[in-house]
Structures are given as structure tokens and as C-alpha cells.
Amino acid sequence: MAAAALTGLTIAEARDGLLAKDFSARELAEAHIGAMEAGRGLNAFLTETPERALAGAQEADRRIAAGEARGLEGVPLGIKDLFCTEGVATTAASRILQGFTPPYESTVTRNLWDAGAVMLGKTNLDEFAMGSSNTTSHFGPVENPWRRKGDNRPLVPGGSSGGSAAAVAAHLCAGATGTDTGGSIRQPAAFCGVVGLKPTYGRCSRYGIVAFASSLDQAGPITKTVRDAAILLRHMAGFDARDSTSVEREVPDFEAALSRPLKGLRVGIPKEYRVDGMDPEIDALWQKGIGWLEEAGLEAVEIGLPHTQYALPVYYILAPAEASSNLARYDGVRYGHRAEGGGDLLEMYEATRGEGFGAEVRRRIMIGTYVLSAGYYDAYYLKAQKVRTLIARDFAAAFEAVDVILTPTAPGAAFAIGEKEDDPISMYLNDVFTVPASLAGLPGISVPAGTDGDGLPLGLQLMAPSFDEETMIAAAAAIEARAGFDGAAAAGGA
Amino acid sequence: MTALIQGATGDWEMVIGLEVHAQVTSAAKLFSGAANAFGGEPNTRVSLVDAAMPGMLPVINGYCIEQAVRTGLALKAKINLTSVFDRKNYFYPDLPQGYQISQFTQPIVGTGEVVLDMEDGTERRVGITRLHLEQDAGKSLHDQAPKLTYVDLNRSGVALMEIVSEPDIRSPEEAAAYLTKLRSILRYLGTCDGNMEEGSMRADVNVSVRRPGGALGTRCEIKNVNSIRFVQQAIVVEAARQVALIEDGGKVVQETRLFDPEAGVTRVMRSKEESHDYRYFPDPDLLPLELDADWVASIKAGLPELPDEKRARFMDGYGLSPYDASVLVAERETAEFFETVAQGRDGKVAANWVMGELFGLLNRQGRAMADSPVGPVELGGLIDLIADGTLSNRLAKEVFEEMAASGKPAAAVVEEKGLRQITDSGAIEAEVDKVIAAGPDQVAQFKAGNEKVLGWFVGRVMQATGGKANPAAVNEILRKKLSE
Amino acid sequence: MSLDKATVARIAALARIRVAEDELDGLARELSNILGWIEQLDAVDTSGVPPMSRAADQKLRWREDVVDDGGIGEKILANAPAAKDGFFTVPKVIE
Ligand SMILES: [Mg+2]
């Protein structure tokens, strides 16, 4: 099979082809290694681990021959460089983790390797996952493999899992892991025309994932199809005693949920998501999405999520507050970068952290420090936690009446690298539709549903009640089937 | 028992509150599976969690929760069925996370009290404000190299119970009594070994002074004092410093100080002094700690008899004085030793022997109760020989020393050394007759009404019998013969 | 809420992040903008509403009191920028 044909396969196709011995895991790995090298211009990978991929492929071929194939046997994956990987540099795209090689493996990646997946490399991201454009990486921005029609300016892939989304869209890997704190899986998936799924908080272990905002961080898959997202999630998820917020629940066969009947279910359309100045193309796509779900047998119901408009400011208090504390451990004492130049301990701390963190991370640490500081805690932090309760209650009430909620994933398509850089708030607005589910801990998925006038992909987001990823996946598959979105354009067209 | 300080401008009263950090006697740390043990090669009792490696998460040790609840119940305190772990944020090289996981607004244990038994037999009550669980920090060594501080994380993450008292203490003696009592309770429970030398129990001392009964003054916190004696000394010098300062027209500034036992002064701490702003917030890596009321009740039912209850029982059952009872219950081993001795015997006699001869012996030999050369059963045997008249008190002390030296039981020592007292009245009468015959002057004095001279006769008889004559019999026979 | 330079400098010190003097003004403006935007929350009535600090709705699990970790001194120190005799080392702290 030709290399391009192999890299074009979905995870499901690759799995089936391997089992049918249409090609070997080694061929599959080599094709992807070639694509990864050829795609270096995108800056999607920070570290390439071809030798690991090949070693993994060898073991996969042995197991397939022996009839001992596991669920993801031989599937080559990109791993967001926020997951600690034993013996492989882990940077969080920050200078402050320079030289850090974890002597341990994150639970999610451990689960993936235990299922037979192989690692192609570590993907680029916004520094410490703080960003919506992947431009805050210490190692430079990632380029979106898509281009506007007739315009060759490089576009952002979205963030923070921009490297993973770009790598999947450009067929550099069969699938990738991402993490989502306020939209960091779903928004880049939408920008890159791929599927991104953030599961319910507690579904995937956070053990070994560099923390950004602990009460929000969740790992999830970024894939070419909804089916692939279901397959990958099944092997990422699971109870882990090493994470106190991990939930003791059986992991369902998400792939089986794809064929669930949808007839008679209700989809909620939140009126508050029709924000001011919304791109008419996005609104139009949203209407199409409603139509597709109706076609699939769902009844569309208008719902109210009255506090949703406050989700972003709540998020921009809570996430930086948690981050300011989570990132205190990067002090140049035990690992990572330490500033040169003598001086006393205080100077060492301030120089190390001053030069080790980039501008956006510094900004968020300072906001977080401020909102937690004496005299401001109640006005900012406590207030935000209370509004978070109201947002979660809105969803709980809505899900009394509906089974899933449909919204756009992002208020616009991918923008050019360098745009929106001067105004942090306009950048934050990228997450306006994704942040509410993060605050409520709910699962969300972005499905590529069409393109805008410039030919850029747009995504629709589905949200579901806690731990009902299955219904959400079934509805997402219904949209996918009807949207007829062709993602292959990115792989060839980059 | 308020100890006032006589200042130049009048009397001052000390107001003292104590924050005790008691290390939980768990096998593993509070949030990781690394060993909780004293000493060891640096950084070997450290997990990835304790070193705050990226992505590492805390998982709480259930045993530590149970010990905090047991301690709270023993302090007659309210157990909070919901409590919350917070992060206390500050930077220090031996604080790997950049924050300490502690409990701030919602501790696991609320208000309780400790009863102090003072030496004069009075009782004092010291309120407990709270008890919370938190992580210990690592250790910074500043004297290993000229330009470097060395950091060892072995202690990082060890479970501590911080026990905070109300400012109810009014003298260094009360502070000492409080710490002694608290340590006694912790040791009875086995929740902390109370070893201040190894740092498993440390005290922060809050001291202020005021006019007797007046408004509270500004307090200073003396950090990490590591012996009861030093706590007393630190209070004395700190209170004196504050009085002198105020009387000189100065003002006490709220600050953190360190006690220097060699110089006998407290000094202001420099390192952490700039703007305390710990930015406490609930740790999002942990969920609220919820306890089941039935579980707490079962823990309560399983508590051992505690010093206060034991003391009451000793006073009631053995007729001991309040002070003797509190001395005997201070350590569980002592109380158990005493009870074995007192079993079926006169409690007061048993108490006198334990607190007198036995404590004296242990003190001289620098031994703990557990390796006393005379066991409780043996001491009981000795007391039995006094009770049945075989031994006088004086002989018994001699036998006791021999028991301690040889490890032999009392009866054997009596046989071997022929220390049995002479109770045979014929033998005593013979000696008495000799002494009377030899002292006509003394006989005359006695007959003239000088009772004191009886002692001279007794002494002579005892001397003649090598101390073995039963003193009561000697007295009785002497009186009879002298009155003839 | 508008932050002045002094406040920004104080926050930076609290966060142990060196900020050059000439960056303070710009940062003060940026942070003030963000805080101003955040203050739309003042409009929400939250009286009687409990705070939500965690998305997971479950009881805290307890681990057993067993020693199953530690003894990995090399791993603990492997990434240290500076270490000596089994200790991490930092510029001397004066107490
Ligand atoms: Mg204290």
C-alpha cells in the first residue's frame, strides 16, 4: 500500500487493515514517520520518536501474528507534550521545563501503550496549555495545514492542543491526545477540521499530565472521525487510584454507542449562544446541524442557559488562580531551567521564573496571584466559584429536558498567525462556546461540519450530561454522516 | 496560677497560646506512599509526588485521617464531618510544590479542651481552637557549604496534626503542663510519639503581655521550639522583652521570632518576614473530606482509657491524691506498671514505692520504665513481705536495692542475706533488757517524762540487732519495760 | 479595577516573577483591562449560592497506609539543575 494511502487511514481502518494483514504495523509506522518528517514545516511535533514507533510496531506485528492483538495494536499516535512520557523529554512548550525528562509515564499514555498504540512523537502546544492559537509555545507557533482559498498566509491551528490537531489534519499521525481546560481540544479540532472530544471531568486520569487548572483539565482524543474518537477515548479513559478526582466507573464501549438509536431524543439549542456579532456563516451551519439531527430523529428544543454569558470571566479567574499555584513548582530547584548568574535565592527564583515563562503564562500567573491575594479572594475567586455553581445548575436544569445540546464550537474559523495577538481578551473570546461545559465538568465534542466562505473548516459542538459520552458520540456520528465534510484536503493541500 | 511579671510600672500578665505540630505515626506520608521515618540518606524517602514532579497528584492516607479523628476525640473536640484541604502558597526551596497542603477554613477537628493538673492539686482548662492535617516541608541545611543551602525532601509530605490552643495559658509552668499533658494524650493514643528531640512534636509559641485582666496585647510567634524546657525559657525571655519594650515607650510589633537557647534571647526571623500573603484556596486536586458519623462513633468507642479517666479511676479505686494520680497516669507504661503493683495490695503503698524507690532508681540509672531492673510483679512481692511483717520498710529498701542489682525476687534476697526482720519478742526482750541495764541515766530521764529519750533506746536495740528488729515490736517492748 | 505599577510589582514579587521596570506600565494596562472585563460578574446575584471548587462529584478516596514508594533517589535528583551529595542545592538562604 502506498504511504499516502496508509497515512490517510482512520484508526478504525488501520486497526482492521492490520488485523487483516493488508499491511504491517511497521509499514504503517514508517509511512507516518515519513509524513511527520515531511510535515516538519507545520512545527506540529516538538520531539519525534521514530525509534520508539518502530520498536512498538515490531512488537505489534509480533502480537498480530500471534493472534494477541490489543485494541490499538500498532496505531501510531501523536502525544501532546503536556503528557509526561518516561524517558522522553516533556516540555509543556515552555522554556522552564528545558531539559526535563520524566522518569515516569502519565496514566493516559500508559493506558494507550498497554492497548498497543505506538508513539510517533510529542506534539506542540500553547505554553502550559495556555492559549487558543498555539502561538504561545516557546518553540514557535504551529501552522494549520488549511489555507484560505487564494491566500497562502499561515493560519493558527487553534489551541492549546494545536500541534495534535494540525498533525491529525495533515495525516502525520493516525490520532493524537489532547487536553482541554476551556476548549483546548474542541477549538483546535474545529480550526483544523478534525474531531476533538473532551470527556466528562474525572473520566481520564490527570496523573502525569502537566497541570494547568486542576479542576478543569481533562485529556481527550483528537481524531479524523467520530468513530476514532470513540475508539481512542475508550483506551485513554479509566479509573486511576493515583488521581483523587478520577471517577470509579466502568469505561463503556464508546464505539458501540455509534449505532445507538437517536429517535425520540431531544437536542437543546441554547438561545444565549447566539452571541452578538456572530458570524452569519457559523449561524447558518448551526441551523444545518439542527436540521441534520432532526433528520436523525431528534427533536430540537430551545433551552435557556442564562449564566452562560458569564462563563468566560469565571474561567479567567478560576483557571489563572489554579495555574498560579500549579506553576509555583517551576522554581529551578528540582528540574527544568534555572537562571544563570549567581545572586541569592530570591534572585534565582525571580530570574528563573521571569525568563522561564512566556508572556501569556506570566500574565495568567499574575492575574491568578492577584485574584487569590489578601483582600481580593472574596470579590474575585469566591464570586467566580459561585457563578460557576450557577452555570453548572443551568446545565443540570437543561438536561432535565434534553439529551444533548448543540452549539457552534468556536465563534469563527482559523485566523492568521499574528492576528489577535495584541489583545488578550479578543483571544480569550475564542473559547466562549467551549468554556461553559468545562466549568460544569461536562463532556463535549467538536465535529467538523462544513467550511466557511474561505474554505476553512468549521465545527459544531455537542454537549451531554456527565458520563453520557455515549449519547453525545451517537449524535456526533449523525452530524458527521450528514455533513459530508472532506478533511483529506488538508493533508494534500498543505 | 497566674505568674505576674513585676515591671517598673506595675504588674504584667502573660497571655500564651500554643500551636503544636505533631507528626502522625503513620508508615507512609500524608499524600504519598513514601516512608515516614526519621533520618535516612537524603532524598531516599521521597516519591515523585513528594518532589512535586510535573503532573504528580496527592492521594490521602486514610490512616492519618483516622489518627486526626482519634486525637480530636481525645481532646473532647468536635469532629467536622466535612472538612477541606487548602493550599497555602509560598516559595521556599524545601517546599517542592510551592504550596503546603493544609486545612484553613474547614479543619477536620474543631473546638475542644485539655485539662491541666497543676502541682498544687488545682486544675486548669486550656481551650483547643482546632486540629488540622497538613504536610510537613523538607529540610534545608545551611551549614554544609559556604555558598549553598542543601535541600533534603525526606520529610516533605509527612503528615502533621497542627493542634492550636486558645490563648488560655498564663505562665511558663502552665505552658509546660499543657505540652506535657498533650504529649501524654498523644502517646496514649499512639497517634504521635511526642519525641521533641527528633522533631516529631514541635511548638510555635504565641506570647503577648497585658495589664492583669486588661485588653490583649500584640503577640509575637516564636517558631519551632523543640523542647518543653526551651518553651518555658522562650516565654520568660519573650515576655520580659515585651514588658521592657513597652515600658520604654515602645510598641510590640506582630512578628515571627526564633528562640536562641544559647544566647537566651528571641530574634526576629528574617527569611519569611516580607508580606505574608498565602493565597489560601481549596486544593482542586483533592475533594472535600467527608466522614461518616457512624464511623466517627466507632472510632470513639475504640479509644483507649485516657489520662483523665485513668486518673479519676486511680483516685477513686486506689485512694490516691490528685497529684500522685496525675504523675502515675502521665505515661501509659507507668500507669500499667503501677496497676500491676497495686493489684490486690494497698494502692497508696504501691504508689509510694513506684514514685519513690522505683522512680529514684530509674532516674539514677537513666532507664525507662520499660527496662526497669525490678518488674511490677517483683515489686509487688516485696510489698507483700512488708505487709506480712517479714520486712520492715527500712529492710525493704535494702532488699529493693539488692533486687535491682541482682535481678532476684524479694523472697530470695531475704533468704540469702538473712534480712528477715526479728519479730520474735523473746529475742527482742533480751536485747531490750541489755540496753536498759546499760543506760540507767536514760532510764531516769524517761521516767522524769522525757519521751524523746525513747529514740536512744530504739537506736541501741536496732544497732544490736543489725537493723533487723521489728521497729514496732521494739517500741512496744521498750515502753512496757521502762514503765515497769 | 485599575492596577497601578506598584501593585503589579507587588504581585510579580509575590509570584516570584522578575518584571523589568519598563514592562510594568504595559502589564498594568493589560491586567487592568482583563480585570475590568472580569468585573461583569458583579452583575450576578450570588447570594445564598455555594461555591463550586471541583467538577468531580464524589467522596474523597483514601489510600492505605503502606509504604510502596520512595527509594528512588536517582530519579528524584536526575533532573536537578544543581545537586551535591544526594541533596538539591540552591543559593545559600540566610535565616
Ligand atoms: Mg504556626
Ligand SMILES: [Zn+2]
Ligand atoms: Zn502548621
